[in-house]
Amino acid sequence: MAAQETVEHKYxxxxxxxxxxxxxxxxxKGANLAEMTNLGLPVPPGFTITTEACxxxxxxxxxxxxxxxxxxxxxxxxxxxxxxxxxxxxxxxLVSVRSGAKFSMPGMMETVLNVGLNDRSVVGLSAQxxxxxxxxxxxxxxxxxxxxxxxxxxxxxxxxxxxxxxxRAKGTDNDLDLDADDLRGLVDSFKKIFAKHTGRExxxxxxxxxxxxxxxxxxxxxxERAVVYRRQERxxxxxxxxxxxxxxxxxxxxxxSGTGVAFTRDPASGAQGIYGDYLANAQGExxxxxxxxxxxxxxxxxxxxxxxxxxxxxxxxxxxxxxDLCDIEFTIERGKLWMLQTRVxxxxxxxxxxIAGQLVDEGLIDLDEALHRVNGAQLAQLMFPRxxxxxxxxxxxxxxxxxxxxxxxxxxxxxxxxxxLAAEGEPVILVRRETNPDDLNGMIAAKGILTSRGxxxxxxxxVARGMGKTCVSGADQLDVNIPAKKFTVAGQTVNxxxxxxxxxxxxxxxxxxxxxxxxxxxxYFEGTLDPEQTDDPLVRAVHRIMTHAxxxxxxRVRTNADTGPDAARAxxxxxxxxxxxxxxxxxxxxxxxxxxxxxxxxTDAERExxxxxxxxxxxxxxxxxxxxxxxxxxxxxxIDPPLHEFLPPLEQLAVNVAVAQExxxxxxxxxxxxxxxxxxxxxxxxxxxxxxxxxxxxxxxFAMQVRAIAEAAVTVVRAGGSACPEIMVPLVGAVQExxxxxxxxxxxxxxxxxxxxxxxxxxxxxxxxxxxLTAGQIAEAAQFFSFxxxxxxxxxxxxxxxxxxxxxxxxxxxxxxxxISPFESIDREGVGRLVRxxxxxxxxxxxxxxxxxxxxxxxxxxxxxxxxxxxxxxxxCSPFRVPVARLEAGRAAVTTTGSDSR
Numbered sequence: 001m002a003a004q005e006t007v008e009h010k011y012x013x014x015x016x017x018x019x020x021x022x023x024x025x026x027x028x029k030g031a032n033l034a035e036m037t038n039l040g041l042p043v044p045p046g047f048t049i050t051t052e053a054c055x056x057x058x059x060x061x062x063x064x065x066x067x068x069x070x071x072x073x074x075x076x077x078x079x080x081x082x083x084x085x086x087x088x089x090x091x092x093x094l095v096s097v098r099s100g101a102k103f104s105m106p107g108m109m110e111t112v113l114n115v116g117l118n119d120r121s122v123v124g125l126s127a128q129x130x131x132x133x134x135x136x137x138x139x140x141x142x143x144x145x146x147x148x149x150x151x152x153x154x155x156x157x158x159x160x161x162x163x164x165x166x167x168r169a170k171g172t173d174n175d176l177d178l179d180a181d182d183l184r185g186l187v188d189s190f191k192k193i194f195a196k197h198t199g200r201e202x203x204x205x206x207x208x209x210x211x212x213x214x215x216x217x218x219x220x221x222x223x224e225r226a227v228v229y230r231r232q233e234r235x236x237x238x239x240x241x242x243x244x245x246x247x248x249x250x251x252x253x254x255x256x257s258g259t260g261v262a263f264t265r266d267p268a269s270g271a272q273g274i275y276g277d278y279l280a281n282a283q284g285e286x287x288x289x290x291x292x293x294x295x296x297x298x299x300x301x302x303x304x305x306x307x308x309x310x311x312x313x314x315x316x317x318x319x320x321x322x323x324d325l326c327d328i329e330f331t332i333e334r335g336k337l338w339m340l341q342t343r344v345x346x347x348x349x350x351x352x353x354x355i356a357g358q359l360v361d362e363g364l365i366d367l368d369e370a371l372h373r374v375n376g377a378q379l380a381q382l383m384f385p386r387x388x389x390x391x392x393x394x395x396x397x398x399x400x401x402x403x404x405x406x407x408x409x410x411x412x413x414x415x416x417x418x419x420x421l422a423a424e425g426e427p428v429i430l431v432r433r434e435t436n437p438d439d440l441n442g443m444i445a446a447k448g449i450l451t452s453r454g455x456x457x458x459x460x461x462x463v464a465r466g467m468g469k470t471c472v473s474g475a476d477q478l479d480v481n482i483p484a485k486k487f488t489v490a491g492q493t494v495n496x497x498x499x500x501x502x503x504x505x506x507x508x509x510x511x512x513x514x515x516x517x518x519x520x521x522x523x524y525f526e527g528t529l530d531p532e533q534t535d536d537p538l539v540r541a542v543h544r545i546m547t548h549a550x551x552x553x554x555x556r557v558r559t560n561a562d563t564g565p566d567a568a569r570a571x572x573x574x575x576x577x578x579x580x581x582x583x584x585x586x587x588x589x590x591x592x593x594x595x596x597x598x599x600x601x602x603t604d605a606e607r608e609x610x611x612x613x614x615x616x617x618x619x620x621x622x623x624x625x626x627x628x629x630x631x632x633x634x635x636x637x638x639i640d641p642p643l644h645e646f647l648p649p650l651e652q653l654a655v656n657v658a659v660a661q662e663x664x665x666x667x668x669x670x671x672x673x674x675x676x677x678x679x680x681x682x683x684x685x686x687x688x689x690x691x692x693x694x695x696x697x698x699x700x701x702f703a704m705q706v707r708a709i710a711e712a713a714v715t716v717v718r719a720g721g722s723a724c725p726e727i728m729v730p731l732v733g734a735v736q737e738x739x740x741x742x743x744x745x746x747x748x749x750x751x752x753x754x755x756x757x758x759x760x761x762x763x764x765x766x767x768x769x770x771x772x773l774t775a776g777q778i779a780e781a782a783q784f785f786s787f788x789x790x791x792x793x794x795x796x797x798x799x800x801x802x803x804x805x806x807x808x809x810x811x812x813x814x815x816x817x818x819x820i821s822p823f824e825s826i827d828r829e830g831v832g833r834l835v836r837x838x839x840x841x842x843x844x845x846x847x848x849x850x851x852x853x854x855x856x857x858x859x860x861x862x863x864x865x866x867x868x869x870x871x872x873x874x875x876x877c878s879p880f881r882v883p884v885a886r887l888e889a890g891r892a893a894v895t896t897t898g899s900d901s902r
Contacts (some may be wrong), residue, residue: 008066008070009052009064009066010050011049011052011066011070012048012067012070013034014046014047014074015037015045015048016034016037018031018034018048019038020034024102025050025242026048026051027051027244028103029099029100029341030100032343033046033244033246033341035342036339039317041317042336042337044246044247044248044249045078045081045246045247046095046245046247047074047075048100048242049067049245051102051240051242052240053067053218054221055238057218058218058219058222068211071211071214075210078093079093082247086206087116087117087209089120089121091128092121092125092128092206094116094117094139095115095116095210095245095246096111096112096113096114096115096246097111097243098217098244099241099242099243100241100243101239104346105229105230108223108226109217109241110150110151110213110217110220111146111150111217112146112150112151112213112216113142113146113285114139114140114142114143114146114248115206116209116210117143118203118206119204121206122139125139129253132254133180133184134179135250137184137187139252140187141187144159144190144202145159147209147213150220151216152197152198153197154194155197158197166178166182166186169182190202214243214245217241217243218241221240225437225438225441227816228444229440231813232444232467233467234820234862237819246340249333249340250283250331250333251282251283251332252282253281254281254334255280256304257334258278258281258300258332260276260277260294260331261327261330262274262330263275263276263325263326263327263328263345264316264319264345265319265325265355265358267327267345268351268403268465269348269350269351270352270354270358271354272358276328277295277455278297278299279294279295280303293453293454294454304332304335307336310337311337314328315328322342324345324355324373325345325355326345327343327345329341329342346462346465348381348404349377352373352374352375352378353379353382353542354537356371356373356374356545357540357541359373360544367544367545368894370544371548371887374887375861375888376861377861377884379521379887382519382538383519383522383525383883384405385406385516385519385522386518386520387510387514387517388514388516393514396489396490396509396510396511397490398506398508398509399450399451399472399473399509401507402461402464402471402474402507403449403464403465403471403504404503404504405470406504406514407427407447407470407501408501409447409448410496410498411428411496412428412429412496413430413431413486415439415440415441417496418430418446419445423445427447429447429449429500430448430449431450431451431478431480432449432451432452434452434458434459435459435460435463436459444467446469447470448469449464449471450471450475451473451475452477452487453473458473460473464504471502471504472502472508475507489509492511499513501514520534520538520539521542525574525883526569526573545887548890549887549891550574551890553889553890553892554889554893555872555874555875555892556889557576557874557882557886558575558576558578558580558633558635558854558874558875559573559575559577559878559882560581560582560876560878561578561580561625562586563625564624564628567628567629570879571628571629573879573883574882575632575879577632577634577724577874578625578634579786579875579876579877580728580854581625581634581635581637582637583618583636583638583640583705584639586621594610594613597609607699608700611704618704618712619712620712621708622634622636622713623712623716626716626721627716627721630721632724634723635726635728635786635852635854635876637730637765638695638702639695639701640691640694640730654674657671690731691729691730693731695741696737702729702745706748706749707752709725709727709760710725710748710753710758712725713753713760714752714754718756724759725758726760726761726763726783726784728765728784728786729741729762730764730788731791732764732771733768733770733771734770735774738781761850762782763784763785764778764782764784764785765787765788765854766838767787768795769792769795769796771838772792772834772837772838775842776841777845779841779843779849780845780846782846783846784850784851784852786852786854787835787854787872789835789855789856789857789863790823790855790857793822793823793827796830796831796834799822809821825860825862826860826862826863826867828866832866835853835870839851839870839871843871851871851874852872852873852876853867854876858875858877859875859877859878859882859884861888864889868892868893
């Protein structure tokens with residue numbers, strides 16, 4: 001048998017070989033560069049090293065076999081196309097090396113520009129640029145600076161200090177005033193810094209520069225800031241990054257050159273128009289770093305009308321092609337426009353809704369796709385309060401509203417301090433001249449970000465928008481002094497710890513705390529703002545998409561409410577019933593003593609006396625709730641208190657008795673109470689005498705509640721109303737427990753209801769793993785299941801949620817054991833599997849079994865999608881999260897191949 005030829009795995013693709021649908025393989029940047037190339041847009045030639053190469057490298061610690069040869073072959077092809085060789089002393093080809101993962105991670109991974117420059121080719125670059133020595137030496141110092149920081153971990157501040165020293169020696173604060181000789185001296189300084197920190201000279205071999213830069217990009221996938229960003233944005237850790245090697249085009253050749261970032265619509269508001277930043281005589285990193293303040297993109301029309309008109313044409317073409325807001329990076333090299341990148345742009349929550357509606361109006365997408373383009377996390381952001389301003393509040397500065405919202409907090413000047421204070425529960429505003437990727441932890445911890453430099457496309461702006469953080473950038477009236485921990489503005493000094501308020505919509509900065517008021521979106525949900533009568537594009541867009549979500553979704557949405565006012569608010573927010581009424585919450589405050597008397601009762605008479613006092617109180621509670629819900633289903637959980645919440649603290653009671661005994665006081669009553677509390681004391685109350693166990697141990701307790709529910713329902717119905725009570729028995733682990741409670745309950749219900757027409761369902765809460773695993777048996781005695789995923793998570797993982805989140809979850813998140821807390825989003829593989837088993841086996845035993853969920857996961861966007869997949873009938877959540885659950889239930893119901901809303 002002839003030996004089979006080994007087919008070499010393809011790790012490198014020319015731009016012409018890819019397309020926008022290959023993001024998994026080529027990353028977002030590479031796929032979109034390929035797409036623009038295929039559309040005939042002016043893209044500098046280049047090639048992409050795949051994410052598969054990165055994953056192989058990260059797994060083995062070395063480049064996969066065949067990669068080096070494929071890079072060499074594609075580099076030779078690029079050299080032929082450009083008519084230049086990499087690093088040629090006389091006529092050099094230079095390339096950029098850029099990361100590009102499937103999902104945009106702005107600033108989190110590495111880029112190196114001007115690869116191929118060395119002591120000899122810098123002279124050839126000058127000749128290539130018509131004798132422009134300043135440009136050549138500026139490009140060389142940029143390479144050493146970026147290569148040193150990115151590839152060799154040289155501290156970036158040392159390069160910045162050297163630049164500041166050069167400017168001071170020149171008597172200027174503008175780096176454009178440094179001439180060729182100044183920059184030549186800066187290159188020498190940079191080389192010394194590089195050698196000091198690396199123990200070697202700056203590499204002069206162009207191919208070595210390229211190979212080291214590629215590896216640095218691979219390694220940056222697991223850099224701390226990239227890991228933190230992925231965790232924040234819930235991006236999978238196993239995707240890897242592609243690497244794009246692109247022929248350099250230069251925006252720093254002089255006043256007829258420049259670089260910029262453009263958006264086809266405003267990423268902050270969604271408004272149509274020309275949005276972006278331009279910086280003459282600069283390379284791309286200067287724009288996003290915010291080192292020099294940019295000019296608005298409209299200024300390019302005056303500076304270079306030909307390039308401006310071409311850019312607008314390409315922007316329109318790309319938006320129509322991608323059917324979405326596009327974020328574009330471009331460079332102008334001596335009047336020639338080059339397109340360096342496009343991607344579906346990150347946007348604020350408000351812009352996401354507005355743009356989705358606009359694109360429907362323009363016929364580019366349908367309402368299903370519009371629903372796919374937004375998400376519950378964005379809707380929740382829109383429900384945050386905004387500033388309530390009057391004549392008393394005058395701004396002290398105004399920057400660019402880069403990411404909307406109203407943020408108030410104590411000023412901090414470092415990421416570390418932001419994290420430290422936030423951990424203590426303090427709201428903080430992170431103030432910087434400009435942020436960089438190393439500030440990510442502080443940006444996550446802060447309520448808002450304020451910078452004195454940069455624009456809407458600076459690092460601070462882009463990252464803040466992606467995270468939904470309030471951001472004001474480019475507030476250049478601020479003189480920020482990081483070492484002194486202060487900034488001055490309008491003749492006033494603001495020190496670390498002082499409170500400021502920032503408005504990410506208007507860009508205004510206020511000293512002190514500005515009060516807040518409900519957002520327009522909350523007013524819409526509350527019914528005080530008519531979407532048909534307002535000219536607010538956001539409210540109209542939210543109404544339109546929510547209407548479609550409600551028409552599309554299969555899952556119903558209920559609320560967790562224990563009082564009439566909570567129930568009323570939830571109905572205004574669109575709740576279709578109550579999925580969890582926690583009766584133990586009705587016994588707090590003044591009623592606690594009655595429950596304590598009931599639990600500690602020593603005789604039947606004492607117990608019956610306490611129950612008789614509780615019955616009318618319970619009945620009135622339920623009458624109020626039934627009236628507010630007016631015929632919608634109300635699931636009432638029978639009392640489920642961990643005993644320690646209703647008993648006097650054992651230690652304190654023991655001390656009080658001991659002190660009283662020492663004083664010779666009569667403590668017979670207190671001693672009896674202490675003995676009773678000791679008898680009832682539990683080491684782990686969450687796993688003790690609670691739920692159905694308490695109802696079985698204390699005769700008459702559940703019977704009193706069932707009677708109160710039935711009497712309340714009959715009262716409401718006979719008054720002309722409607723009531724649909726559902727009685728839920730908590731903490732059932734065996735069908736026999738439920739059967740016992742149900743038999744007693746049915747007798748009471750039959751006695752009370754009579755011919756009133758009231759129907760009462762009896763079901764159980766699935767919150768004990770054994771209940772999930774024996775759901776088929778339990779369904780024979782239950783008319784509905786409601787999954788209590790808080791306790792199911794606690795017992796499934798063996799976590800005490802009151803203790804573990806603060807104790808060690810931070811470490812689990814840091815290590816990647818959790819992508820997100822299992823109490824925040826359902827653990828699909830473990831706890832979710834219990835839900836799936838119980839749903840399937842419960843319905844197999846009782847085909848008409850109603851299924852819902854009432855844990856906090858009912859309002860979590862990702863969890864709602866899971867509950868839709870499993871086939872539950874409804875989710876229940878707190879009133880404020882009802883709109884989020886409605887939206888996500890609609891999103892779960894639509895099937896689309898459109899863009900990922902991440």
